[in-house]
Amino acid sequence: DTAVSQTPKYLVTQMGNDKSIKCEQNLGHDTMYWYKQDSKKFLKIMFSYNNKELIINETVPNRFSPKSPDKAHLNLHINSLELGDSAVYFCASSQGPLAGDRTDTQYFGPGTRLTVL
Amino acid sequence: AQKVTQAQTEISVVEKEDVTLDCVYETRDTTYYLFWYKQPPSGELVFLIRRNSFDEQNEISGRYSWNFQKSTSSFNFTITASQVVDSAVYFCALSEAILTGGGNKLTFGTGTQLKVEL
Numbered sequence: 001d002t003a004v005s006q007t008p009k010y011l012v013t014q015m016g017n018d019k020s021i022k023c024e025q026n027l028g029h030d031t032m033y034w035y036k037q038d039s040k041k042f043l044k045i046m047f048s049y050n051n052k053e054l055i056i057n058e059t060v061p062n063r064f065s066p067k068s069p070d071k072a073h074l075n076l077h078i079n080s081l082e083l084g085d086s087a088v089y090f091c092a093s094s095q096g097p098l099a100g101d102r103t104d105t106q107y108f109g110p111g112t113r114l115t116v117l
Numbered sequence: 118a119q120k121v122t123q124a125q126t127e128i129s130v131v132e133k134e135d136v137t138l139d140c141v142y143e144t145r146d147t148t149y150y151l152f153w154y155k156q157p158p159s160g161e162l163v164f165l166i167r168r169n170s171f172d173e174q175n176e177i178s179g180r181y182s183w184n185f186q187k188s189t190s191s192f193n194f195t196i197t198a199s200q201v202v203d204s205a206v207y208f209c210a211l212s213e214a215i216l217t218g219g220g221n222k223l224t225f226g227t228g229t230q231l232k233v234e235l
Binding site for chain 2: 030040042043044045048050055056088092094107109111
């Protein structure tokens with residue numbers, strides 16, 4: 001059984017389009033995250049949600065809008081796609097029930113490779 | 118601000134050699150957690166280990182071992198008798214607590230590409 005899944009795995013689109021990436025976890029975790037991995041493999045957190053509530057928003061352009069319909073899902077919608085949005089986007093989840101918990105281990109999905117032409 | 122440095126961008130070894138991947142971190146927290154993740158060519162990120170700052174005992178798991186030294190702010194990862202399947206990018210990460218809301222925040226190093234050749 002896949003613990004953290006993302007769809008689609010590959011996404012190729014034109015500049016200016018709007019696209020969504022879906023993420024689901026079946027681990028029963030309370031916290032979910034979106035990370036961006038750029039062409040140099042650098043990983044940076046974008047957002048985190050705890051039980052459907054936005055916790056972290058790391059100076060991401062407001063063209064990016066996460067949505068969490070329930071604690072098992074965290075989708076990422078991107079408006080007006082730009083060339084610089086091309087990257088691999090990873091969803092992750094962790095148990096995360098407690099504030100101030102550094103111990104939380106994050107488990108990552110397989111990634112979605114977004115290419116903007 | 119937290120920082121993780123993986124100075125080795127790329128390492129190439131021949132199969133069966135031992136290899137050590139370096140990780141140096143900076144934090145003002147007195148309690149913190151360190152992680153290693155593996156990213157094989159297929160692209161997924163695989164959790165390998167979590168270590169807390171008050172436990173400096175070395176950890177061994179099969180061919181993998183980790184050496185945590187608080188005095189030098191390092192958390193190095195050694196693969197013994199490397200195999201071609203170990204070829205991957207390895208990331209070290211430092212956890213920062215989020216004081217409101219659950220979960221935490223990982224700061225990643227830039228990764229070390231390990232190539233194991235026959």
